[in-house]
Amino acid sequence: MSLVLGGIADDFTGATDLANNLVRGGMRTVQVIGVPEDDQVLEDADAVIIALKSRSTPVEEAVLDSLAALAWLQARGARQIFFKYCSTFDSTPRGNIGPVAEALMAALDTPQTVMVPAFPVNGRSVYQGHLFVGDRLLNDSGMEQHPLTPMTDADLVRVLGAQTDRPVGLLAHATLAGGADRAIERLASLREAGTAHVICDSVDEQDLAVLAEVTADLPLVTGGSGLAQALPEAYRARGWLAPHGDAAALAPSSGGCAVLSGSCSRMTLAQIEAFKARHPGLALDPLRLSEGDAHRDEALQFARQCMARDPQAPFLIHASADSEAVRAVQDRLGTERAGALVEETLAWLARTLVDEGIGRLIVAGGETSGAVVSALSITTLRIGPQIDPGVPWTQASLPGRETVLSLALKSGNFGGTDFLTRAFEVLP
Numbered sequence: 001m002s003l004v005l006g007g008i009a010d011d012f013t014g015a016t017d018l019a020n021n022l023v024r025g026g027m028r029t030v031q032v033i034g035v036p037e038d039d040q041v042l043e044d045a046d047a048v049i050i051a052l053k054s055r056s057t058p059v060e061e062a063v064l065d066s067l068a069a070l071a072w073l074q075a076r077g078a079r080q081i082f083f084k085y086c087s088t089f090d091s092t093p094r095g096n097i098g099p100v101a102e103a104l105m106a107a108l109d110t111p112q113t114v115m116v117p118a119f120p121v122n123g124r125s126v127y128q129g130h131l132f133v134g135d136r137l138l139n140d141s142g143m144e145q146h147p148l149t150p151m152t153d154a155d156l157v158r159v160l161g162a163q164t165d166r167p168v169g170l171l172a173h174a175t176l177a178g179g180a181d182r183a184i185e186r187l188a189s190l191r192e193a194g195t196a197h198v199i200c201d202s203v204d205e206q207d208l209a210v211l212a213e214v215t216a217d218l219p220l221v222t223g224g225s226g227l228a229q230a231l232p233e234a235y236r237a238r239g240w241l242a243p244h245g246d247a248a249a250l251a252p253s254s255g256g257c258a259v260l261s262g263s264c265s266r267m268t269l270a271q272i273e274a275f276k277a278r279h280p281g282l283a284l285d286p287l288r289l290s291e292g293d294a295h296r297d298e299a300l301q302f303a304r305q306c307m308a309r310d311p312q313a314p315f316l317i318h319a320s321a322d323s324e325a326v327r328a329v330q331d332r333l334g335t336e337r338a339g340a341l342v343e344e345t346l347a348w349l350a351r352t353l354v355d356e357g358i359g360r361l362i363v364a365g366g367e368t369s370g371a372v373v374s375a376l377s378i379t380t381l382r383i384g385p386q387i388d389p390g391v392p393w394t395q396a397s398l399p400g401r402e403t404v405l406s407l408a409l410k411s412g413n414f415g416g417t418d419f420l421t422r423a424f425e426v427l428p
């Protein structure tokens with residue numbers, strides 16, 4: 001198998017988002033969880049996305065995991081490596097975006113890479129190096145209150161500058177508007193001046209199409225999944241992709257419907273409210289979780305009652321809470337312990353509920369999805385039809401289970417307000 005694109009994603013929802021856009025562009029894409037064993041057999045694919053949990057891990061660990069993923073993809077002949085991080089550039093002054101990008105550049109022996117977080121269909125755009133979410137600057141979008149990676153500065157040249165000693169430059173919109181040749185010249189002159197990282201403006205699909213044309217031949221690109229919407233066309237123009245049938249077909253789904261949420265984003269909170277207006281939901285209290293198993297067991301009882309009442313009707317369990325409540329919990333337990341406690345509980349619930357008949361599961365939150373997917377021992381996800389931009393249904397075979405599990409991993413900020421109810425309605 002010789003790959004066109006090898007993806008390294010810093011979280012699991014991000015990996016699914018990237019895979020979704022490649023599939024929509026007609027690329028046969030497989031998502032794997034962690035670096036696969038050398039002898040793991042993968043179906044024929046144009047792209048393999050390796051989902052890591054490297055967004056919030058210590059820098060050294062993120063770098064090592066990313067390099068291991070790179071080595072696996074290189075051994076399968078990947079023409080281009082795509083380092084996928086969040087369209088809201090989720091990171092801290094220590095990293096992990098800068099250090100991981102640099103380690104990948106060194107391993108690929110390339111002096112420069114591009115940074116393209118924009119995802120216009122979901123409202124993420126970059127202008128003069130500043131990241132907007134809808135009509136708000138990043139630091140005024142709610143992301144400044146993220147529980148793990150609060151983003152308090154929208155100037156990405158400055159944000160990345162704090163994560164690296166190498167020079168950071170800008171490919172500005174005015175240059176991009178001049179077309180691919182002008183953008184290529186700009187990248188070359190920045191390269192000659194020693195600029196390793198280039199933040200790329202992009203406000204719409206047209207900008208991304210130009211950027212795809214400009215970057216398709218680079219060994220390494222980095223960013224959100226917006227660029228991946230445009231890359232398949234650039235690959236096709238180079239004769240790298242053969243035509244084939246529907247890249248997003250899934251087997252029929254079965255089993256009960258559940259939602260588990262650890263995301264505290266504004267959008268998830270609105271989705272939870274809309275869901276609870278129609279279906280049962282239970283809020284977890286992290287402080288009670290910290291006192292022992294009783295609260296966790298209550299949540300399981302709640303789920304069992306819902307399943308007994310109507311095995312097909314969806315229900316929700318969430319730790320998601322507004323920023324004030326999250327801060328109060330973090331003050332008492334510490335940020336890491338609070339996050340880990342919530343993730344462990346939701347992962348345990350996922351494993352137990354799937355054993356007890358849940359076959360269609362939505363998980364909201366990137367870190368939360370990582371914990372759930374790991375607890376379910378999932379190694380590969382097949383990407384199905386898109387529910388909302390950036391979020392497809394996927395399917396996984398689980399060890400010891402005859403039917404497939406349908407799984408939607410929802411990034412915190414993605415999806416319309418009715419996402420949690422509509423997702424079950426559109427599932428085949």
Ligand SMILES: Nc1ncnc2c1ncn2[C@@H]1O[C@H](COP(=O)(O)OP(=O)(O)O)[C@@H](O)[C@H]1O
Pocket residue numbers: 146147148262263264265268286319320321325326329330338339340341342343364365366367368369410411412413
């Ligand atoms: N009530 C809460 N108090 C403290 N931390 C929480 C609470 N609810 C969720 N968390 C933690 O917040 C983090 C949310 O991150 P994540 O799952 O990636 O969501 P998102 O996709 O919105 O970023 C997780 O580590 C989760 O465990």
Ligand SMILES: O=C(O)[C@@H](O)C(=O)COP(=O)(O)O
Pocket residue numbers: 011013014015017018085086087088119224225365366367390410411412413
């Ligand atoms: O690029 C994006 O915005 C998403 O793919 C993503 O990575 C979101 O991360 P979470 O919000 O932590 O799910």
